[in-house]
Amino acid sequence: MKIVYLPVGAILAIAAVTSGQASAFGFVILFLVLAFVVVDTIPDFLIRPYVSGNRTHVGLLMFAYILGPIAFGFYGIFLGPILLVLLAEFFRTIASYVLTGRQPHEQSSLSDY
Structure with missing residues (x-):
């Protein structure tokens, strides 16, 4: 859990x-749980390995994080x-066929099954 959620939760x-309002204290607990699960755990353990796995260079990701806000x-x-x-x-997939002129392997379709 990132440390920023503790002061926000305390406030x-x-x-x-x-x-x-005693019921408002439940909102604080709900906020801390959702912040931990949705904002910290899911992106760190599920999305980040998929997006920035071993196949994407760290320098390119930094380039995207810096130039993305400039462009969009x-x-x-x-x-x-x-x-x-x-x-x-x-x-990695399409351009290799376009540049070399190779034909992709025949794909199976639903009618094959």
Whole structure:
């Protein structure tokens, strides 16, 4: 859990206690749990290995994180790395056939089964 959630949780807890609403304290616990699960755990353990696994160079990811916001504004923080991964996978799969003139192997279709 990132340390920023502890002061935010403490401020929310103080606000809940001083307002006299006991049900607001449940919101503080819900916030801390969701912050830990949704913001920390899922991106760190599920999404990051898929997006920036061994196949994507760290320098390219830094390039995408820096130039993404420059090109797309705030949304570029997310769009930059996504576009980088899409372009990298395109060049790994499709561009090799286009540049060499090879034909891809015949794919099976649903009618084959």
